[in-house]
Amino acid sequence: MNIQLSGKVAVITGASTGIGAATAIAYAEAGAKVVIGDINEVDGQKTLQTIVKNGGIAKFCQTDVTSESEVAQLIKTADESYGRIDTVVTSAGVLRGPSVRIEDFEEATFDSVIDVNLKGTFFTLKHAVPVMGRSGGGVILCIASGAGVRGGSSSVAYASSKGGVNGLVMTVEGQVGSLNIRMHTICPGGLATPLKLGQIAESAKRDGNDPDAAVANAQKSLGDPAGVARILTFLASDEGSYMRGQIFTR
Numbered sequence: 001m002n003i004q005l006s007g008k009v010a011v012i013t014g015a016s017t018g019i020g021a022a023t024a025i026a027y028a029e030a031g032a033k034v035v036i037g038d039i040n041e042v043d044g045q046k047t048l049q050t051i052v053k054n055g056g057i058a059k060f061c062q063t064d065v066t067s068e069s070e071v072a073q074l075i076k077t078a079d080e081s082y083g084r085i086d087t088v089v090t091s092a093g094v095l096r097g098p099s100v101r102i103e104d105f106e107e108a109t110f111d112s113v114i115d116v117n118l119k120g121t122f123f124t125l126k127h128a129v130p131v132m133g134r135s136g137g138g139v140i141l142c143i144a145s146g147a148g149v150r151g152g153s154s155s156v157a158y159a160s161s162k163g164g165v166n167g168l169v170m171t172v173e174g175q176v177g178s179l180n181i182r183m184h185t186i187c188p189g190g191l192a193t194p195l196k197l198g199q200i201a202e203s204a205k206r207d208g209n210d211p212d213a214a215v216a217n218a219q220k221s222l223g224d225p226a227g228v229a230r231i232l233t234f235l236a237s238d239e240g241s242y243m244r245g246q247i248f249t250r
Contacts, residue, residue, distance in 0.1 A: 003237045006031030008138075009082040010236065011075065013065055013124055014092030016043035018193035019143060022229035023089055028056030030233055035078040037063035037071070038092065065092045065120030068127075075127040084135035087236040088128045090121045090142045090165075095195050098154040099203045110157040117161035118168070125172055129181065137180025139236050142169050144185045146248065154203060166246070184235060187248045192222040223250040 010027050014020040016038035024034045028051040036058060038044045044060045051058040059081060063074045078085050094116045097109045121142055132138045147153035148163030166185045173183040190196065200218045201211035228249050234240045235247065 003233050008032045008086040010087040011035045011078045012089040013037045016040040019225045019228050020091030021047045022225040023232045026229040026233045033082050034058040036060045037074040039064045066115040068123045071123040072127045079131045085131045086138040088140045090124050092120050093117045095158045095199045098199045099206050105156050113157035114161050118164040121165050133179040140183045144187050146187050149187050185246045188228050189250045190222045191225050
């Protein structure tokens, strides 16, 4: 099946690396115009250059998703640049405090993860939904995780935030159906992303093990973010219009 996103405009947060970057590249290859929102400008520019080099159309907008004003500006940039928004992917995320027991977990660490993973998703939906409604609808894909939805996590805060994203989607999808907006919670498994590899290294170091060896060993079994990007491309397309609910991937 040749999936096409020609004529569609996509906003992707957290698209400098990992799932977000792979998705931005895949969307552009399928013909979408892509707006990348990420606090990481160095890697964001690399993703942008990859898209442009391959003949795609994209913009990078440095965005801290914990700032409502910056998220609002990201959505405004996409709307003013391309006149509509058809797809939103909320991929911005952090994992902090791996292998820390609940009694030792610091409030500041917990708050920082909730602010990025959950509040950042909330801000993005809040500002994207009105624009998507005016554009005739579309698809919102929120990256959660098996952690916090099917099971636990190495991090108390991470599981809490991803469970919150799942609950947020279940609530908002009932509000936006009349706007012809379809929503999915995406729950990836173990992938070789900077976030996952960083968690593995930090946990190994905390346990007194060699972090480099732990990462090298883990990479043998972790999946490729590009595989999830292919699923997200299908979900954003007209061919994916009959899909509903949570999507679990490798």
